[in-house]
Amino acid sequence: MLPLSPVVFSILLALAVSEKHGYAIMKEAALPEGGGVVMGPGTLYGSLDRMMRSGLVEETGLTDNERRRYYRITKFGSEVLGAEAARLARVMSSVRRKAVLEGAR
């Protein structure tokens, strides 16, 4: 399953702390600290559908109206997110070790 696509990673990251509805996920994913992934409703719901079928996220059943449903990360989704974060951390540590960031300045 790894490496995750930027969209999947940023959706999982957005749901890591609390359950959210579609627009809240989209908004958080667009933030620099959320991955900086700008997506529209088409990408969001297509990805959520596949992630639900893979068992990464699920609907909470909570809804403030029929149009705004809430999603949460599953235990498996948390494990996958953790594994991807660890992978990225290793990459970043390699980047630091090779002084790539200093070279780019």
Next chain:
Amino acid sequence: MKRLPPPMLWLYRGALVIYPSRLRYAYREQMLQTLRDAYRDRNIRAVHFWFRVYKDLVQSSLTERFKMVRDFVFKAPIAFHTVTLALVLTVLGAAAAITMQQMLRRGANQPQIDMAQWYAGEIGAGENPGNVIPPGYVDLERSLQPFVIFYDEQGKPGPGTGYIEQRVPVPPSGVFDFVRIHGSENVTWQPRPGARIATVVRRVNSKTPGFILAGRSLGPVEYQERLLWRMVMVGWVIVMTLLLGGASLLNRAQRAKPVAA
């Protein structure tokens, strides 16, 4: 607070027709609500907002459709790969068989081409057709032997070795007309039902102008062709049976595997 204009909402709702139907039915209302929320919160100009929204809709529609096809293919891999392999083998087998059939057909003309060339050369060099063509009697309906016949400028038969019902057969006049213009022609000729002959007709330019026809029964070649197609059909049935049997065993083995926890 920016409120989404209803016409724009209707337009987007209509544009969702390009989104895969399963996703559209499951998420349409949520997508429209997300669009309302995003429009209300937008900090970019409306034109940029809509450009981004529609670009995303087109891109995601294509991506999701591609992924649906990919998922379908990998959901039933054995069936899919069996059908694909069967198609590939059928096409390759048919191509090989057609190539072999064409080689047989072309090979059927080879001795006649050489014969027609030699006799045309000899007569063209001034020899009398009656002296060049040896005496002989080949029954076109029964014999598999090659034969040769000389026809004069008007297409009347002269000396020759090919006979059908004890008479020298004459090809349709259109053949001579064609050869007059083009110099030579390879024709499959059927002077009698059941007697198919591969003939080569060449123009003879000499003091005795005319045409030389060399022919041979297509019987042996057609027999080889029938044999070839019979072998191809038997081979195809065996390969398909093995393929289906293998796929069925593989499927059974896959179903018997314990499901991972």
